Amino acid sequence: MTPHAPLIIDIAGLTLSKVDRERLQHPLVGGMILFARNWKDRAQLTALCRSIKKIRPDLLICVDHEGGRVQRFKTDGFTHLPPMRALGEMWMAEPKGQSKAGPLDATNAATACGYVLGAELRACGVDMSFTPVLDLDYGSSGVIGDRAFARDPRVVSLLAKSVMQGLLQSGMANCGKHFPGHGFVKADSHTDVPVDRRSLKAILADDAAPYRWLSTSMNSVMPAHVIYPKVDSRPAGFSEKWLGEILRGQMGFTGAIFSDDLSMAGARVLDGQQLSYTEAAVAALQAGCDMVLLCNQSVPDSEGGGKAVDELIDGLTEAHVKGVWEPREASEERRVSLLPRQGAVEWDELMVHPAYMHALDWIA
Known part of the structure; x- marks a missing residue:
């Protein structure tokens, strides 16, 4: 274990290049974040995650995968998760017949979303998603918008806690x-x-x-x-x-x-x-x-064509040598604590897993 591996970087494509491998081997790199450009299908994503873990099992593989418009993987079997605002709207809705509505149904649906989100990602080798959003929906922020559960912080907290419970059931940490x-x-x-x-x-x-x-x-x-x-x-x-x-x-x-x-x-x-x-x-x-x-910053058409990543790695190394920045053991312990502690259910088994099938019924 390194004294502290604080850098989370990305890669340009669907597989690891020689440069990617060299960067991920650096002791200051603690993980990587995936984007839609790193996705072709489940087999490719699974192979990519395995190749990352083969370099260093402790690397944290992350993604922004919240549901709604912020969901990096949407094809080849991945469930289209609703935006979190839909759960807030379910909370406020009046029950009619057999429709899912009201606070208790909404918290159940939120737990189901968290479980499906986490279980599908973990089946492909992803360790964690940066979710849930806890921002309040004031109706004025375009970048947040329907990513927020609701305006009321109490509703946001209870729905977010339910999503966290679902993530926990899948073996995934939350953010x-x-x-x-x-x-x-x-x-x-x-x-x-x-x-x-x-x-x-x-x-x-x-x-x-x-x-x-x-x-x-x-x-x-x-x-x-x-x-x-x-x-x-x-x-x-x-x-x-x-x-x-x-x-x-x-x-x-x-x-x-x-x-x-x-x-x-x-x-x-x-x-x-x-x-x-x-x-x-x-x-x-x-x-x-x-x-x-x-x-x-790793993609070929970015400014510098990936040089920013190397400059950051080299710059932080120099900052450490000069005493400008000191690694913290506690920070490294927190990073490692985010890695899954239990094995993932493989995709084919997950598709017929009772808990997963029940969760899908709540999302539909």
Whole structure:
């Protein structure tokens, strides 16, 4: 085990290239994130995941696979999962006849979604999905939109906990995002630097409430690339106040913290200064993140054609040598804790597994 492997990177295609293998062998790389470009069919995905684990069994294979419009794999048998807003709408609906409606049906359906999501991914070798979204649905954020369960943090918390229960049943860890809340701001942190000017009291009472209520259920958290100037001038993912004092201190969260994608616009400006990827990674790790993601920089048509990934690996290595960044054993323990602890049910067996078939009935 390395002292700390904080980097989560990606690859360009359907198989591992020689360069991919070299990067994944680096002791600072702790995992990789998959995208739709890494998908052809189940056989290819399964072979890719096996080839990754053959390099290093401890590498964490992740994906953004929430349901609705954020679902990377949608063909060759993968269930089309509903957007999480559909579960919130089921919660609010009045029961009519045999239709699924009301809070109890909604929580059952949420558990079913979590189980199907996790079981299908695990059957192909994926370790974890960055889900569920805990942002509140204010109706103004295009990037969040129907990815959110509801406006009421109580409804969000109970539905999210049900999804987490389903993920747990499949043997998969969960990730609550985007702390302390991305739903209130209209700007998209992929392309802008959103600013939420509300007070800490207002945010804690509303948007951040699910993180306190779920602090004993969440395995990991991903902070928002959003600035809350009445709390800190830095975005939450670079703020020791948000991550250390509030999330870990006040809320008692003990799981892993991932940065959001460092290639996003909201991640590359800090204290008014444009950052390199290495500077952003070091800032996030020093603020309290255990792992940092760099996405969409390995593809041939990206800026630099993959050089950003190598520059980050080399830059963080240099930062360690110079004492600018120090690996943390506790962070590595949190990363490893996200790896599945039980074997997955293989696809063909899963298709006739009673729990899976019952879960599908709740999703339909």
